[in-house]
Amino acid sequence: MNAPERARARLAPAFDNGFARLPERFYTRLEPWGVPDPHLVAVSPDATALLGLAPDVLACPEAVAWLAGNRRLPGSDPLAAVYSGHQFGVWAGQLGDGRAHLLGEVAGPQGNWEVQLKGAGRTPYSRMGDGRAVLRSSIREFLCSEAMAALDIPTTRALALVGSPLVVHRETPETAAVVTRLAPSFVRFGSFEHWAAARDIEALRLLVDHVTERHFPEAFDSANRAEALLAAVSRSTGHLVAQWQAVGFMHGVMNTDNMSILGLTIDYGPFGFMEAFNGAHVCNHSDSAGRYRFSRQPQVAHWNLLALATALLPLLGDDAERARAAVDGPYADAYNARFAAAMRAKLGFAAPHPDDESLIGGLYGLLQRNRCDYPMFFRQLGRLPSRPDAATRAQLDAPVRDLFPDRDDCDAWLASWRQRLMLEGRADGERQQSMNRANPSYVLRNWVAETAIRAAQGGDFGVVAEVLDCLRRPFDEQPRHARFAAPPPDWADGLEVSCSS
Numbered sequence: 001m002n003a004p005e006r007a008r009a010r011l012a013p014a015f016d017n018g019f020a021r022l023p024e025r026f027y028t029r030l031e032p033w034g035v036p037d038p039h040l041v042a043v044s045p046d047a048t049a050l051l052g053l054a055p056d057v058l059a060c061p062e063a064v065a066w067l068a069g070n071r072r073l074p075g076s077d078p079l080a081a082v083y084s085g086h087q088f089g090v091w092a093g094q095l096g097d098g099r100a101h102l103l104g105e106v107a108g109p110q111g112n113w114e115v116q117l118k119g120a121g122r123t124p125y126s127r128m129g130d131g132r133a134v135l136r137s138s139i140r141e142f143l144c145s146e147a148m149a150a151l152d153i154p155t156t157r158a159l160a161l162v163g164s165p166l167v168v169h170r171e172t173p174e175t176a177a178v179v180t181r182l183a184p185s186f187v188r189f190g191s192f193e194h195w196a197a198a199r200d201i202e203a204l205r206l207l208v209d210h211v212t213e214r215h216f217p218e219a220f221d222s223a224n225r226a227e228a229l230l231a232a233v234s235r236s237t238g239h240l241v242a243q244w245q246a247v248g249f250m251h252g253v254m255n256t257d258n259m260s261i262l263g264l265t266i267d268y269g270p271f272g273f274m275e276a277f278n279g280a281h282v283c284n285h286s287d288s289a290g291r292y293r294f295s296r297q298p299q300v301a302h303w304n305l306l307a308l309a310t311a312l313l314p315l316l317g318d319d320a321e322r323a324r325a326a327v328d329g330p331y332a333d334a335y336n337a338r339f340a341a342a343m344r345a346k347l348g349f350a351a352p353h354p355d356d357e358s359l360i361g362g363l364y365g366l367l368q369r370n371r372c373d374y375p376m377f378f379r380q381l382g383r384l385p386s387r388p389d390a391a392t393r394a395q396l397d398a399p400v401r402d403l404f405p406d407r408d409d410c411d412a413w414l415a416s417w418r419q420r421l422m423l424e425g426r427a428d429g430e431r432q433q434s435m436n437r438a439n440p441s442y443v444l445r446n447w448v449a450e451t452a453i454r455a456a457q458g459g460d461f462g463v464v465a466e467v468l469d470c471l472r473r474p475f476d477e478q479p480r481h482a483r484f485a486a487p488p489p490d491w492a493d494g495l496e497v498s499c500s501s
């Protein structure tokens, strides 16, 4: 068999289009428009493996035609789904897949994956949009999806990225691209809000059944599926946002239509990773009020869960207190437990201690006052000895102290950190190893994404591949990729990301 035959043999018979079996009012069946003259920009070997495919399979022209939406993938049943949502806290009404086509669901070796093309043309839900995605934002989504997965943070995946000479107009003319995304489900909070707003309770119930049957078997078997789903989603969303805060990820557009019912990071737009620490940082240039600033993300996720709870009320006997109870406790417990565990791991503590909250609070104050580079601080902290002698301490602490304009401020916190380490008496080598598994050397810094984008816009896709290669192993020391761990260079000072994509 040649490569397309192998791919066809692997993909075609395995399609099982569960979402397409919902009633027709959930979506519109349609063919993607595709893009002219597509070329492969990048493939994720890890995502390819999820489908049980060898990466080289996607390089042949037939596979590129599939990934561009130019040719129907055998067994697929393309559709665009309808959903609604709250954008920036305001009810936005009907939205939907305005530039995404769900091709169907493929059975991979470890579970099913819905396959979606983003940017392959208009749909009935495009509103004023052109149904396209630009190369710039597609590279960001491709790289960050795979970076988050490697950081072990729940996320939709990116299988491949194809480019096209097709010109699309944003602030300036740019070229089009299509990202192939994978997720066990692309259902959003807004998918439920849609049916609640339409007062179509039967559809609401069908969607709860569909999601619970496939993804929340315990909720499916419980007395009230909607209530159990709400509690489960509150927990997974709490876990997700705790991991975002710990790693310093900012989503940028936490609208309810961008909230996955599975607690995945979804819809990468103007996201960012915290560099010089500032809790008030707003990574989305279009978010002038700072609604989605870093420090507000946990609160916003809770607000979004309450919007989901409101949508599910008709299935909870319109009992608002009951709905709220399914959100508040599960969300707070999940968030607090996961955040505390993540911070303990980042700081090198093996077990909880009652004073940790104040130590961590003190640390964030310190980072904020000194605007330290967030990933670098934690990574370097792991290298410090727990019991330095007075004569060499300043020298040994230099990798961390040098990140602080105010060294005394840093020294005071380090002393309290060391006292805390003493309580456990773990060997430094073991602690450093475990800290290295919790503190990535590499996150997708904005300037790194921008470097890959500029090279790709000039026709060199090598940097995208290099960055992907680096971010697949974010916790490893990788001397040949060391430059990608650096704080932003001067040229990156004025970089801004907006909703435009």
Ligand code: AMP
Pocket (backbone or CB within 6 Å): 095, 096, 097, 098, 099, 100, 125, 126, 127, 128, 129, 130, 131, 132, 133, 253, 257, 258, 267, 269, 499, 501
């Ligand atoms: P987002 O803020 O990217 O999550 O998008 C919000 C809504 O706008 C979703 O329904 C998208 O499908 C839609 N949308 C965004 N950009 C485009 C575009 N270029 N063409 C069509 N629809 C779009």
Ligand code: MG
Pocket (backbone or CB within 6 Å): 257, 258, 267
């Ligand atoms: Mg979206």
